[in-house]
Structures are given as C-alpha cells and as structure tokens.
Amino acid sequence: MxxxxxxxxxxxxxxxxxxxxFTARKRGEGDDPHCLMCGYNLTGLSSERCPECGETLxxxxxxxxxxxxxxxxxxxxGALLVLVPAAWVVLHYFLN
Ligand SMILES: [Zn+2]
Known part of the structure; x- marks a missing residue:
C-alpha cells in the first residue's frame, strides 16, 4: 500500500x-544560420546540403x-533530482 x-x-x-x-539545453544568441542536425555554421553557403553531416537543408x-x-x-x-527519487520508489515499493 x-x-x-x-x-x-x-x-x-x-x-x-x-x-x-528540460531547460538544460540553451539556445545561443546570434544571427548566423546553422544546420539543425549538427550545428555547422552555414554562413555564405549556397548548396542544399550541409557539408558537415550531409543533411538536406x-x-x-x-x-x-x-x-x-x-x-x-x-x-x-536535474538528472539527480529525477533519478534518486525514482530509484527510491523502485527500492521501496517493488523490491521488498
Ligand atoms: Zn549538418
């Protein structure tokens, strides 16, 4: 119970x-275009493929x-705050 x-x-x-x-990943400031997949700086690039990862842009x-x-x-x-209570619940309610 x-x-x-x-x-x-x-x-x-x-x-x-x-x-x-959820908020650990921070989006930086600035105006340069970047590839969404790998973050490669696309400034001045005219092709439709990312030269770094090959993603179609x-x-x-x-x-x-x-x-x-x-x-x-x-x-x-954040990971600690989530995992420690979760581990405690597992230990306390499921392993006795
Ligand atoms: Zn890329």
Whole structure:
C-alpha cells in the first residue's frame, strides 16, 4: 500500500528536476544560420546540403543563431533530482 504523502513529496522533488533537464539545453544568441542536425555554421553557403553531416537543408533544417549549448551542471542536478527519487520508489515499493 503506497503512502500517498511520500509519493506527493517525491513528485514535488522530481518536478523541478524535470524542469532542469528540460531547460538544460540553451539556445545561443546570434544571427548566423546553422544546420539543425549538427550545428555547422552555414554562413555564405549556397548548396542544399550541409557539408558537415550531409543533411538536406530546407527552411526547417536551418537554425538561426548559434548552436545550442548544453549546460551540464543543470543537466546533472536535474538528472539527480529525477533519478534518486525514482530509484527510491523502485527500492521501496517493488523490491521488498
Ligand atoms: Zn549538418
């Protein structure tokens, strides 16, 4: 029989963790066009293929601004906040 107050508390811990994970990837500032797949700078490029990854470049595949950067400290804190309670739930409710 699960203790709902505990589960609520876990959810309360996990939701900011999920938010941190979701916002870990930051889109940079700038106006240069970049390949959506690999982040290659496409400034001055006229061909319809990305020279780096070979992706066909229609308007949807071209990203304005510098490639997004990963904020790893944010990612790991978020991962910890999600995984530790999840592991606790598994240990507590499923392995006894
Ligand atoms: Zn590319």
């Amino acid at each position: 699960p203790d709902y107050a505990q589960l609520l508390l876990l959810l309360f811990i996990m939701s900011p963790g999920g938010w941190l994970l 229609d308007a949807d595949m071209i990203l304005k601004g510098s490639p997004s950067e990963m904020r790893w400290n944010r990612f790991w804190i």
